[in-house]
Amino acid sequence: MLRERIQASNYSFLDKLKSIDYLLILLILAIGSISVFAIYSTEGGKFSFYTKNHIIRLSVFFSLFLILSFVRVSTWYKNAYLFYLIGLILLIVVLFFGISASGATRWINLYFLNLQPSELMKIAVIICFARYYHRIQSSDIQSIKFLIQPIILLIIPCYLVIQQPDLGTSILIAGSGIAIIWLAGLNIKYFVYSGLLLLVSLPFAISILKPYQKSRILTFFNPDRDPLGAGYQIIQSKIAIGSGGFFGKGYLKGTQSYLEFLPEKHTDFIFTLFSEEFGFLGSIILLFLYILLIYRIINVGLVSRSFFAKLYCFGFATAIFLYVFVNIAMVLGMLPIVGAPLPIMSYGGSSLLSIMLGLSIVMSCKIYNQEQISVY
Amino acid sequence: MLNRGRNIEKGRVITRRMFILAAAKILLFAGISSRLYNLQISDREKYEILSDKNRIREWKTPPQRGIIVDNFNKVLASNDRVFQLHLILDEINDFDVTIFKIKNIIGLDQFEIKKLYKKKERLKPWDTLVVSDNLTWEQFSKINLYLHELEGAKPVLSTSRFYPYANDLVHIVGYVGDASPKDLEKPEIKENFVPGLKVGKYGIENSQEKMLIGNYGIKRYEVNASGKRISQIDYIKERQGNKVNLTIDIEIQKYAQELLNGKAGSICAMDIYTGEVVAMASSPTYDPNKFTHGINQKDWQEIRNNPLKPLINKSIAGLYSPGSTFKPLVALAALEYGILDPNKTIRCKGHKHPYELYGVKYHCWKKEGHGYMKLRNAIKQSCDIYFYEMARLLGVDKLSIIAKRYGLGTNVLGEVYNDEKNGLVPDTKWKRRALEQSWYLGETVINGIGQGYIQTTPLQLCLMTAQIANGGYKIKPHIIKDDSINYKDVINKIKLDQSNFPLHQRNYLDDINVKYYQRMYHRKSNINFVLDAMFGSTNEQYGTSYKSRYDDPKYQFAGKTGTSQVRRITDLDRELDLDTDQIEYKKRDHALYVAFAPYKDPRYAISVIIEHGGSGSKAAAPLASKLIKRIIDRHKLREQFNNGNTSLA
Missing domain, CATH: 3.90.1310.10 (Penicillin-binding protein 2a (Domain 2))
Known part of the structure; x- marks a missing residue:
């Protein structure tokens, strides 16, 4: 064990370069470039504000990803709780000093970027839970004592995010946290019971929702309830996607988005625009790229030795899946509209930052996949 | 070792759970893909239509x-x-x-x-x-x-x-x-x-x-x-x-309208062969330009409240008793049915000895009476007594058959005007159906002078005159030019048929590809007799419209006056014998006149009605005379133009 630790700490730079997952990088670049074209199209084919910003962010965060990939995975492990704590503090800061836009207070002004801490929290929860379950023996996992702590760790950020209000991100945070609890091996019965409990408490939960959230959910079940109001987004999104057909309307020719029928087309509805212009074929290809990305991340987890790395990679892969699924299902009208960006594709600094950060940890797991992490 | 074993167990759990999750992911992605398939491939058309509806206005x-x-x-x-x-x-x-x-x-x-x-x-x-x-x-x-x-x-x-x-x-x-x-x-x-x-x-x-x-x-x-x-x-x-x-000649129309200025009435002029309506004036009139942008209230009230009723198109929607203008047709009917020998003499003895039937007295319009009359003279001088007797002999049903044949009782222009009236040609059947009463002989008698139930529009009288004047041929009156018919051919065929009578070896009208045109008379001589009598009425002394005649054969026309009563004439009226001017406007007789011209080779028929104008010979015939001259002056131009020489426009 000692030998391995020494070995691990003595990775030569060449070894590190060798063990980089180049396919993962290629996938990130591929989705990244598609996103640039998509954002360019949202601006009606003009090289303007959003496109410029997106390219800059993409390059900066991609470089950051490359650099952070060489941080030892043990460093991430050591600082996991700190990371979580910082995220929590930032969420509290947002609560008091955050800047508002369209009725929600989600951002902290960092001058070069309006940081959305809830996006960072998505990663923080995963890394924190990965660390938490890394050290717990499988026999202890089922005990209430060890279950209470992660639940509290999950409820606090979720509650803070809901207060912003941001139901979508909150659900995604909860989703990724629960995914890791699942991976760690908690008995299935807990999931079944809590699922039932959720179902029972649903009417109560709905009663405490904000009116706009309620109307969104009602609208989800019947978009024609209010076609020019709450149902407008989803109706127009479906029209855009449906009218794309097999091959799409062609790049820069999406009439729905070009003529401004699509709201939020550069953020939450970027997939709609892409699908309108590139059709079924393009959408399936994009979906396939995401599946590949998830597969590569899982693959890193499989070849990693430490539980931390495994839990983190599987958890992050599930998180990515959740983001993609919730976003696409939402724009396809299969889920209510809950404000969830599409990873990498959507315009938005914090979302991109957190994804790249998450990916860099995955990469560091890959590079240092033989590193054993002792229980501190 | 225990620790290691546990660790292996933990690793296995994590991997197993990961695979379960992966399976779930694949399932959900499949769900997304099928949804995409639904939207973009199965329902593509529906959404394409919606998208176009969205973007195209x-x-x-x-x-x-x-x-x-x-x-x-x-x-x-x-x-x-x-x-x-x-x-x-x-x-x-x-x-x-x-x-x-x-x-x-x-x-x-x-x-x-x-x-x-x-x-x-x-x-x-x-x-x-x-x-x-x-x-x-x-x-x-x-x-x-x-x-x-x-x-x-x-x-x-x-x-x-x-x-x-x-x-x-x-x-x-x-x-x-x-x-x-x-x-x-x-x-x-x-x-x-x-x-x-x-x-x-x-x-x-x-x-x-x-x-x-x-x-x-x-x-x-x-x-x-x-x-x-x-x-x-x-x-x-x-x-x-x-x-x-249109078939209208605006110059003639304008002139007709001018002639009617200040009066209430109608003037119609028609080509007796082609049936083209050359003029159809109705007075008083109003300015249609006021309606284009919405007429203002004041103008509208002015038009609506005018007692002379400018809104009514009197030529087709005004109903009048034809009065004596009906007499040529009554005479024609009697001749065609062989009821009466035109040389039969009847004595008109004036108001002192009126015509009597079952104790009811029927007066002639002429106080002192016409004396001994034959048919031609009776038409020429418009003797009522002769026509009372003739109508009695003829009977109303036979008369109505001929009247309907010559264009009375049905609207003339078909669908062109939705307010055109059919008029009324009564017969015994009609009375039984409409009024549920049987017919009285006295009604036949007054029918003989164009009074009673009979109602005609001015355009119908014009058509009636045209169809007698053209020799008894049915024509198709119209006001919108009909290019489908070769009228030159129609005219030639009718004239050929006229001149070859009574040989009757063939019907020249069969050669016209429009089946509308047909002979209506039984004997050509009957038509000619009536035309001749109408000539007398206008161009011979004692004729009722003698004063309006032209001696120039180019303009010479033949016609028949009519004075239609708007109320029953009482004995007191007969005693007073007031001039038209002395009677209250509403109670004055309508003045009518029908004519055709030129007499030698007729081409146009005309009808004039002046509401409450008094006698036909004084109020209506002079207007007809003026208009006939104008129509004949313009005939050559019209003929040239219609035969394809459009350069005159």
């Missing part, structure tokens, strides 16, 4: 109405240039402010502003509001001057209906106005309607809507979510309505 552009011309291609209804002010609603921030500014510039009153607000409520936010469809040049230039202050205002050069002969033609051509909900139910209007389009309200404008209305154009624009036009995709040009060519 159509604006209809109004078509120009077809013009209406007279026989000589003179324009009777044209499209004039007008100045309009439109407001593009989605370019306006504050409607109230804009309207206030416009109000100050062009001077709208409170009523008009209220109307604009009402109009606006019915429009969509991207529609155009027509503030005024007929600005004066002054208002128009003022608007242009202040245009920079008026957001959304658009001065527009457009067209609107204009009737250059205004009053002279309103009863024929009609007028246009805003479409009523009822108008919009008509398929030809419904299919071609564009908001703001004027539609025909009366006359040719109304009945020929299908020809005149044209097809609207379509401008298709790509619009964005807020309805703003981004680019024009398509422009299907509007098509102007078709030209409607």
Whole structure:
């Protein structure tokens, strides 16, 4: 064990370069470039504000990803709780000093970027839970004592995010946290019971929702309830996607988005625009790229030795899946509209930052996949 | 070792759970893919339509109405240039402010502003509001001057209906106005309607809507979510309505209208071979141009309350007893049925010894009586006594058969005018059905002088005269030019048939490919007898219209006067024997006259009716005489023009 630790700490730079997952990088670049074209199209084919910003962010965060990939995975492990704590503090800061836009207070002004801490929290929860379950023996996992702590760790950020209000991100945070609890091996019965409990408490939960959230959910079940109001987004999104057909309307020719029928087309509805212009074929290809990305991340987890790395990679892969699924299902009208960006594709600094950060940890797991992490 | 074993176990759990999750992910992604398949492949068409509906918006552009011309291609209804002010609603921030500014510039009153607000409520936010469809040049230039202050205002050069002969033609051509909900139910209007389009309200404008209305154009624009036009995709040009060519000669029409000036009545003139209506005047009249942009209340009340009823087209919707103008037809009927020898003599003994039937007395119009009369003289001098006796012998049913055959009792122009009346030719069956009474012989007797139940329109009398004058041939009267018939051929065939009588080896009319034309007489000599008697009535001394005659054979015409009573004449009236001027207007007789000209080779028939004009010979015949001269003067021109020499236009 000692030998391995020494070995691990003595990775030569060449070894590190060798063990980089180049396919993962290629996938990130591929989705990244598609996103640039998509954002360019949202601006009606003009090289303007959003496109410029997106390219800059993409390059900066991609470089950051490359650099952070060489941080030892043990460093991430050591600082996991700190990371979580910082995220929590930032969420509290947002609560008091955050800047508002369209009725929600989600951002902290960092001058070069309006940081959305809830996006960072998505990663923080995963890394924190990965660390938490890394050290717990499988026999202890089922005990209430060890279950209470992660639940509290999950409820606090979720509650803070809901207060912003941001139901979508909150659900995604909860989703990724629960995914890791699942991976760690908690008995299935807990999931079944809590699922039932959720179902029972649903009417109560709905009663405490904000009116706009309620109307969104009602609208989800019947978009024609209010076609020019709450149902407008989803109706127009479906029209855009449906009218794309097999091959799409062609790049820069999406009439729905070009003529401004699509709201939020550069953020939450970027997939709609892409699908309108590139059709079924393009959408399936994009979906396939995401599946590949998830597969590569899982693959890193499989070849990693430490539980931390495994839990983190599987958890992050599930998180990515959740983001993609919730976003696409939402724009396809299969889920209510809950404000969830599409990873990498959507315009938005914090979302991109957190994804790249998450990916860099995955990469560091890959590079240092033989590193054993002792229980501190 | 224990620790290691546990660790292996933990690793296994994590991996297993990961695979379960992965399976779930694959399932959910499959769900997304199938949803995509549904939307983009199965339901593609539905969403494509929705998308096009979203992005493409159509604006209809109004078509120009077809013009209406007279026989000589003179324009009777044209499209004039007008100045309009439109407001593009989605370019306006504050409607109230804009309207206030416009109000100050062009001077709208409170009523008009209220109307604009009402109009606006019915429009969509991207529609155009027509503030005024007929600005004066002054208002128009003022608007242009202040245009920079008026957001959304658009001065527009457009067209609107204009009737250059205004009053002279309103009863024929009609007028246009805003479409009523009822108008919009008509398929030809419904299919071609564009908001703001004027539609025909009366006359040719109304009945020929299908020809005149044209097809609207379509401008298709790509619009964005807020309805703003981004680019024009398509422009299907509007098509102007078709030209409607009337058989009217506007010069004659104008003159006829002039002759009627100050009177209530009608003048109709018809080509006796082609059936073309050359003039159809009705008086008093009104200006159709006032209706184009909505008539104002004062003008409307003036027209509506005029006791001479300008709104009624008297030529086709005015019903009159034909009076003595009916006599030639009664004589023809008696001759055709062989009821009476024209040499039969009857004595008219004046008011002291009137005609008596079952104790009821029937007087002749002439107080001192006509003395011994034969049929020709009875027509010429319009002796009532002779016709009482002849009608009695003939019977009303036979008379009605002949009257109907010669054009009475049914409307003349078919569908062209929706207010045209059928008139009434009574017979015993009719009376039993309509009044549930049996027929009295006395009614037959007064029917013989064109009084009683019989009701005719002036145009019917004109047609009757035409069909006697042309030798007893059925013609097809019309007011809209019919190019499908070769009239030169028709005229030749009829004339050939006339001159070859009584050989009757063949029916020349069979050669005409239009089956409408046919012989109506039984014996040619009967027709000729009546025509000759009418000649006498006008051109021989003691004839009732002798004073209106022309001696020049070019203009010489033959006719028959008529004086139709509007009420029963009492013994007191007969005793007083007042002049027309001395009787209250409403109680005066209608003056009628029918004629055809030139006598030697007849071509035109004419009917004149002056309401409450007194006697036909004094009030109606002189007008006919004047008009006949004008018609004959223009005949050559008409003939040349209709035979293809259009350069005279």
